[in-house]
Amino acid sequence: MLTYLAINNLAIVEQLELDLPAGMTVITGETGAGKSIMLDALGLALGDRADADSVRHGTPKAEIHAHFDITKLAQGQRWLKENELDGEDSSECILRRVIHANGRSKAWINGQPCSVQQLKQLGSYLIDIHGQHEHQSLLRKDTHLILLDEFAHLEKSVQKQSQIFRDWQKCRRQLEQLKNQDSEQQARLELLRYQVEELEQLALEDQELQTLEEEQQKLANAETLIAEGQATLELCDGDDNSARQVLNYACQRLSQIPTQDARLNEINQLLNEALIQVEEASRELNYFVDSCELDPERLQFVEERLSTIYQLARKHHILPEELYQHSIQLREELDRIESGPQNIDLIAEQLEGLTQIFRExxxxxxxxxxxxADKLNRQINKQLALLGMGSARFETRVQPTEQFQSTGLDDVEFMISTNPGQPAKPMIKIASGGELSRISLAIQVVTAQTSTIPTLVFDEVGVGISGGTAEIVGKLLHDLAKSGQILSITHLPQVAAQGDQHLHIRKFSTKNSTKSEMHWLDEDQRVTELARMLGGVDLTEQTLAHAREMLLGSQVA
Structure with a gap:
């Protein structure tokens, strides 16, 4: 649920911070005070289109923070994890949106930059706004199917259906690929056969290129290596003034000096170590010279094979060191294409089986x-009657379709007829925002026990009603809040009296600016606000008494 909302420099709100509790929060204020700004802020936090007009005049940017408790929202947690946007605390989700005065905006989820589309996707799990607003999920057909499946407890069955659909799609694509072996693919097949045969004749081994290049260097320079190696060996360990003889003589002379000076001992040790190093180097150099051979025939073979490898690499437009792996990939592609015709019948049989399973x-x-759907229709029509829409007829239309979908073979849409004798039409064609709000309320009341969206916002849900019907609306909202969080913007005192808490919005102007402020009302302030909603600006004792009675009656209920 929504636990915290902060708004800075949005429209006429300079700064606002709200800690929002569970239950039913009612939001009231005089016309034009800015009640819709809270909805605008939520909409922007959830990915609504932003423009420069959203920013408070004279300020560089507007900023919105919205914190949500997602402890019980498995779908939201799963979405965050799949999109790598989960924070350190898996029980909380933080949305941030900044709109600059030039109209550009940026968004973050749990401190990580995100797209507006990602805000919208995540927002569909967090909050549902009902009324004349862009976020009316009940106007989307995909929402209708989800609500019906939740109401029918079909989530696990639909998940299974979705997996069957993915398997069916994969199998169908494989079959189509095999069947589409046209002339172009035949040409590819012939080319592959030629290339693979040429590479397999070369019979290049893994790491052979590096070995050949090292051997070629050694064979090509063998004469120079032998001559220079022997000359160096003579200098290190020859018979006349070699390094070994000189160092050995130096060690003997130094050891004959009659002194106990520690420095001379250290020097003597260094000379002995140098003598050992020269002797070891001489042995290794001798081994190296002995290993060098003059082999012109072997050199010619190595150079010819390297030339062949380099030519094939250029022919395939790759580096020589990539040729071995390239030959493996070409062989795999050739095997895959050549085995296609044998697989067509097998895959076609698999597809037929998956099609049968999917349909069943x-x-x-x-x-x-x-x-x-029949049960849902009865319950929603019952609620509509309580809400003053007894002549309306709600219908959940479930129509078969031949197009395979991850959800099955049904096209589900909520239909409504608001006047007797008129045919039911899609909800998106309902012109009256007040009617749509009450229809939404009726649907939410029925599906509240199965819906996974924790926060519901109702904007002027009581438009066009009053009296007893308004009181019923308030009670329904209050009952709905027992299983989640309700934010209700209303001008009806009967609805406002049912709130667990009451938020008031006030607009005031100075010489140079107009500001809007929101604050929580205590019990006495709630009575005064309800009286204003009942009787206007001039409050009488009778109006105040009526307001106090309404508030007390809702608390007792």
Whole structure:
């Protein structure tokens, strides 16, 4: 649920911080005071389009922070993890949106930069806004299917159907690829056969190129290596004034000096170590010279093989060291294409089996959806009657489709007829925002026990109603808040009286600016606000008494 909202320099709000509790929060204020700014802020935090007009005049940017408790929101946690946007605390999600005065905006999720599209995707799990607002999920057909499946407890069955659908899609793609072996692919096949045969005749081994290049260097320079090696060996360990003889003589002379000077002992030790190093180097150099051979035939073979390797690499437009792996890849591609015709019948048989399984599973889900749809229709129409829309008729239309989908073979859409004798139409074509809000409320009341969205916002849900119906709306919202969080912007005192807490919005102007402020009302302040909503600016004792009675009655209830 939404636990914290901070707004800075948005429209006429200079600065606002709200800690929001669970239950039902009502938001009231005079017309034009800025009640919609809170919804605008939430909308921007959830990915709404931003523009320069959103920024408070004279300031460089507007900023919104929204914190959500997602402890019980498995879908939201899973989405954050899949998109690598989860924070250190898996129970909390923090959204941030900054809109600059030039109209550009930036967004963050848990401190990490994100796209506006990602905000929208995540927002669909966090909050649902009902009323004349862009975030009305009930206007999206995909939401209708989700709500119906949740109401029918079909989540696990649909997950299984989705996996079958993915397997079916994969199998169908494989079959299509095999069947689409046209003339172009035949040409590719012939080229592959030629290339593979040429490379396999070369019979290049792994790491052979490096070995050949090292051997070629050694063979090509063998004469020079032998001559220079022997000359160096003579200098190190020859018979006449070699390094070994000189060092040996120096060690003897130094050891004959009759002194106990520690420095001379250290020098003598260094000379002895140098003598040992020269002797070791002489032995290794001798081994090296002995290993060098003059072999012109072997040199010619190595150079010819290297030339062949370099030519093939240029022919395939790759580096010589890539030729070995390239030959393996070409052989694998050739084997895959050549084995295609043998696989067509097998994959076609697999696809037929998956198609049968998909249809059987989809038929079972469809039957359960139709039964659930009838039950959902009855319950929602009952709630609509309580909300003053007794002549309206709600219908969950479940129509079969031949197009395979991850959810099965059903097209689900919520339909409504608001006047007797009129055919039911899609909800998106409902013109009245007030009617749509009440329809949304009726649906949410029925599906509250199965819906996974923790925070519901109702904007002027009571438009066009009053009296007893308004009181029913308030009670329904209060009951709905018992299983989640409700934010209700309202002008109806009957609704406002039902809130667990009351937030008031006030606008005031100075010589150079206009500001909007929000603050929580205590019980006495709530009575005064309810009285204003009941009777206008001039408050009478009778109006105050009525307001106090309304508030007390809601608390007792």
């Amino acid at each position: 599973q989809a038929a079972q889900i469809s039957q359960k959806r139709r039964v659930a």
